[in-house]
Amino acid sequence: xxxxxxxxxxxxxxxxxxxxxxxxxxxxxxxxxxxxxxxxxxxxxxxxxxxxxxxxxxxxxxxxxxxxxxxxxxxxxxxxxxxxxxxxxxxxxxxxxxxxxxxxxxxxxxxxxxxxxxxxxxxxxxxxxxxxxxxxxxxxxxxxxxxxxxxxxxxxxxxxxxxxxxxxxxxxxxxxxxxxxxxxxxxxxxxxxxxxxxxxxxxxxxxxxxxxxxxxxxxxxxxxxxxxxxxxxxxxxxxxxxxxxxxxxxxxxxxxxxxxxxxxxxxxxxxxxxxxxxxxxxxxxxxxxxxxxxxxxxxxxxxxxxxxxxxxxxxxxxxxxxxxxxxxx
Amino acid sequence: xxxxxxxxxxxxxxxxxxxxxxxxxxxxxxxxxxxxxxxxxxxxxxxxxxxxxxxxxxxxxxxxxxxxxxxxxxxxxxxxxxxxxxxxxxxxxxxxxxxxxxxxxxxxxxxxxxxxxxxxxxxxxxxxxxxxxxxxxxxxxxxxxxxxxxxxxxxxxxxxxxxxxxxxxxxxxxxxxxxxxxxxxxxxxxxxxxxxxxxxxxxxxxxxxxxxxxxxxxxxxxxxxxxxxxxxxxxxxxxxxxxxxxxxxxxxxxxxxxxxxxxxxxxxxxxxxxxxxxxxxxxxxxxxxxxxxxxxxxxxxxxxxxxxxxxxx
Numbered sequence: 001x002x003x004x005x006x007x008x009x010x011x012x013x014x015x016x017x018x019x020x021x022x023x024x025x026x027x028x029x030x031x032x033x034x035x036x037x038x039x040x041x042x043x044x045x046x047x048x049x050x051x052x053x054x055x056x057x058x059x060x061x062x063x064x065x066x067x068x069x070x071x072x073x074x075x076x077x078x079x080x081x082x083x084x085x086x087x088x089x090x091x092x093x094x095x096x097x098x099x100x101x102x103x104x105x106x107x108x109x110x111x112x113x114x115x116x117x118x119x120x121x122x123x124x125x126x127x128x129x130x131x132x133x134x135x136x137x138x139x140x141x142x143x144x145x146x147x148x149x150x151x152x153x154x155x156x157x158x159x160x161x162x163x164x165x166x167x168x169x170x171x172x173x174x175x176x177x178x179x180x181x182x183x184x185x186x187x188x189x190x191x192x193x194x195x196x197x198x199x200x201x202x203x204x205x206x207x208x209x210x211x212x213x214x215x216x217x218x219x220x221x222x223x224x225x226x227x228x229x230x231x232x233x234x235x236x237x238x239x240x241x242x243x244x245x246x247x248x249x250x251x252x253x254x255x256x257x258x259x260x261x262x263x264x265x266x267x268x269x270x271x272x273x274x275x276x277x278x279x280x281x282x283x284x285x286x287x288x289x290x291x292x293x294x295x296x297x298x299x300x301x302x303x304x305x306x307x308x309x310x311x312x313x314x315x316x317x318x319x320x321x322x323x324x325x326x327x328x329x
Numbered sequence: 330x331x332x333x334x335x336x337x338x339x340x341x342x343x344x345x346x347x348x349x350x351x352x353x354x355x356x357x358x359x360x361x362x363x364x365x366x367x368x369x370x371x372x373x374x375x376x377x378x379x380x381x382x383x384x385x386x387x388x389x390x391x392x393x394x395x396x397x398x399x400x401x402x403x404x405x406x407x408x409x410x411x412x413x414x415x416x417x418x419x420x421x422x423x424x425x426x427x428x429x430x431x432x433x434x435x436x437x438x439x440x441x442x443x444x445x446x447x448x449x450x451x452x453x454x455x456x457x458x459x460x461x462x463x464x465x466x467x468x469x470x471x472x473x474x475x476x477x478x479x480x481x482x483x484x485x486x487x488x489x490x491x492x493x494x495x496x497x498x499x500x501x502x503x504x505x506x507x508x509x510x511x512x513x514x515x516x517x518x519x520x521x522x523x524x525x526x527x528x529x530x531x532x533x534x535x536x537x538x539x540x541x542x543x544x545x546x547x548x549x550x551x552x553x554x555x556x557x558x559x560x561x562x563x564x565x566x567x568x569x570x571x572x573x574x575x576x577x578x579x580x581x582x583x584x585x586x587x588x589x590x591x592x593x594x595x596x597x598x599x600x601x602x603x604x605x606x607x608x609x610x611x612x613x614x615x616x617x618x619x620x621x622x623x624x625x626x627x628x629x630x631x632x633x634x635x636x637x638x639x640x641x642x
Contacts (some may be wrong), residue, residue: 017476065558126475127466130391200472202479204392235390244384255472286390304639 003030005068010075011308012038018214020047021283046293056145064101073115078276093149101160112168112224119173121150124279134228154299168224175232179210183279188247203284204236209302217297230287233304341366364464394480409448411587417449419595425456430493430533433543435504442548462502495536512569519630520551521601527619534609537602542622544629547591550640589640592633596625
């Protein structure tokens with residue numbers, strides 16, 4: 001039997017590149033392709049790199065010519081980066097996914113789709129269940145642009161999956177990732193000289209270690225399941241405790257002043273916290289991961305707390321900036 | 330220790346701290362070392378506080394912080410023994426292991442009664458454990474209050490949270506009267522409100538947890554609600570805004586609960602496991618069990634009220 005053929009979008013990101021490296025070493029995959037406008041860092045072996053913008057309608061022809069049976073969608077932008085407006089982010093997220101879907105429609109060989117989405121879809125709410133399960137995506141109104149993006153992406157893929165019952169479409173909902181080689185919002189937050197917090201709030205934060213983020217993606221490629229699956233490390237950590245372990249000084253700000261203070265920090269070039277992240281700092285969020293362990297058969301190695309301590313131990317001295325890896329095309 | 334002795338001790342502590350800092354030690358380090366001159370328990374307290382400052386304290390996935398609970402316990406002990414002179418009965422009816430649902434009457438938003446139930450179990454039960462309790466949603470939007478409640482074991486009242494806690498074989502306290510109970514006027518005290526749609530029974534059936542009815546006398550006199558200000562409630566987006574003889578007229582002092590005399594009675598458990606999880610959808614059974622719990626608590630309340638006698642002296 002011939003091996004599987006897989007295409008990974010967003011291969012220029014560290015998780016995308018790491019997944020490509022792992023799959024190209026797996027004899028079960030006869031063909032690995034990576035789509036991105038960025039070059040992946042590090043060595044890439046037999047992966048065919050396709051230099052194309054995911055928003056470009058031309059990718060439909062490119063993808064159908066590869067005749068892949070598995071698609072890993074790893075190009076969802078979680079926050080506008082340097083020089084990337086939120087409009088561009090919305091474009092990459094929604095128009096990119098739309099182009100990808102139309103490419104899938106023209107690729108009859110497609111059997112599995114794995115989307116690296118976000119648990120941001122649940123939002124951060126004071127009265128939320130302490131652990132969201134996969135059925136609770138629309139308990140609350142979508143409050144931020146990123147939430148609406150994620151919801152729209154999920155809808156696109158869910159509709160596609162309904163039209164094609166023979167395709168298994170896995171929507172992974174990731175909690176924020178942390179790790180020494182990732183430049184994520186949490187990592188930046190933990191390296192601020194002073195970390196702004198909401199006065200009188202100490203939310204429960206749940207994270208996933210970068211190794212587990214990658215392993216979960218690989219596990220879903222190997223064992224695709226239908227529908228949404230939460231991805232997070234076990235347990236939670238209080239924000240105050242996380243900052244204390246990191247040896248950071250917190251700056252408690254009363255609710256109405258939090259926005260202006262953070263905006264001021266942004267203008268000073270210190271911090272850029274997305275609206276989603278701000279809500280997370282106020283109300284927190286945790287998810288139930290029983291589907292990940294029972295259906296996908298993957299158990300994260302790092303608890304949330306272990307992910308934080310591992311990150312702190314390996315990023316070097318406190319205050320040092322995390323290694324920069326490109327996150328946006 | 331005499332007051333002069335305490336001052337002397339403080340002076341020695343500060344001198345040692347000064348020495349440490351002069352020798353170039355970092356503040357936390359210097360504090361830890363100078364704590365050595367303090368007597369045993371004070372030294373332990375300084376060390377514990379420093380350890381907490383470095384983030385070294387346990388919090389479970391719900392945010393429950395057992396160390397914090399033990400730190401604030403003396404304050405609750407005072408309320409239990411001196412302020413409210415709590416007497417607890419039937420504590421042995423609370424199973425020592427596995428999932429258990431405690432269902433109690435309730436008044437007020439602040440979960441004083443939950444803390445007293447917890448303390449009654451800590452003090453009187455042969456194998457004590459800390460109960461978790463469901464708290465009215467609104468409390469979780471409040472700064473500080475929300476954090477304190479979470480650390481003490483409070484959880485947003487929702488069937489999802491209740492099921493998960495019980496599936497983890499924990500002891501869970503619920504107040505089935507909900508917001509109707511919390512906003513009871515003083516004249517209605519100890520008259521149990523309707524138990525909603527019996528959601529707590531559904532959760533108990535689904536998880537097979539026995540229900541232990543708990544009757545709390547005393548808690549409904551601590552904030553005698555005489556009226557309310559609906560406009561203020563709307564403004565604060567609160568479920569209601571109570572007016573008591575002291576609140577809000579006296580400001581923060583109005584939040585001090587009145588020193589009523591308390592009795593907490595734990596009744597015999599009502600088993601639910603035999604019905605099976607599917608019975609959770611049987612409306613008739615749910616309402617019947619809900620009514621049974623309600624009647625048990627109501628009966629016990631009247632009994633305890635008579636036994637207690639006058640409310641405040």
